[in-house]
Amino acid sequence: MRNVFVVCVMVLSLFLVVSPGYSKPLQGGDAAAVVAVVNINQATVTELQRLPDIGQVTAERIVAYRTEKGPFRSSSDLVKVKGIGQKKLEKLKDYIVVE
Numbered sequence: 001m002r003n004v005f006v007v008c009v010m011v012l013s014l015f016l017v018v019s020p021g022y023s024k025p026l027q028g029g030d031a032a033a034v035v036a037v038v039n040i041n042q043a044t045v046t047e048l049q050r051l052p053d054i055g056q057v058t059a060e061r062i063v064a065y066r067t068e069k070g071p072f073r074s075s076s077d078l079v080k081v082k083g084i085g086q087k088k089l090e091k092l093k094d095y096i097v098v099e
Contacts, residue, residue, distance in 0.1 A: 036050070036095075037095055037096065037097055038050070038051060038095060038096050038097070039096075039097050039098070039099045040062065040066070040072050040075065040078065040096050040097070040098060041066060041071040041072055041098055041099060042099070043062075043063075044063070045059040045060055045063055046059075048062055048063070051092055051095050051096065052091050052092065052095065053088055053091055053092075054092070057083065058081070058083045058084065061081050061082055061083055062078070062081050062084075065080065065081045071098075072098050073098065074098055075089070075092070075093060075096050075097070075098050076089065077098075078092065078096070
C-alpha cells in the first residue's frame with residue numbers, strides 16, 4: 001500500500017513540475033480542455049496555436065510581426081497582426097500576457 005502511495009505522489013509531483021504555472025479552461029468548449037496563459041512576446045508558433053481561434057497561419061504572422069517590428073507593448077497590439085480583429089482579441093485577452 002505504501003508503494004502505491006509513493007507512486008501516486010511521484011506522478012502528481014511530475015504534473016506539477018511540467019505543467020505551466022497558470023492555466024485556464026477554455027470557455028464554451030470542452031470542460032477538460034485547458035490553455036496556459038501565453039506570453040505573446042516569447043511564444044513559439046506551436047505555443048500560440050494552443051490559443052483559442054489561433055491557427056498555424058495566424059501564429060506564424062504573430063511571430064513574424066514580433067520579429068519585424070519588435071516586441072508587443074500591450075496585448076491590444078495584436079490587432080496590428082493580419083487576421084486578428086477586436087472580436088478575436090476579446091476571445092484571447094484572458095489567455096495572453098505581454099512581458
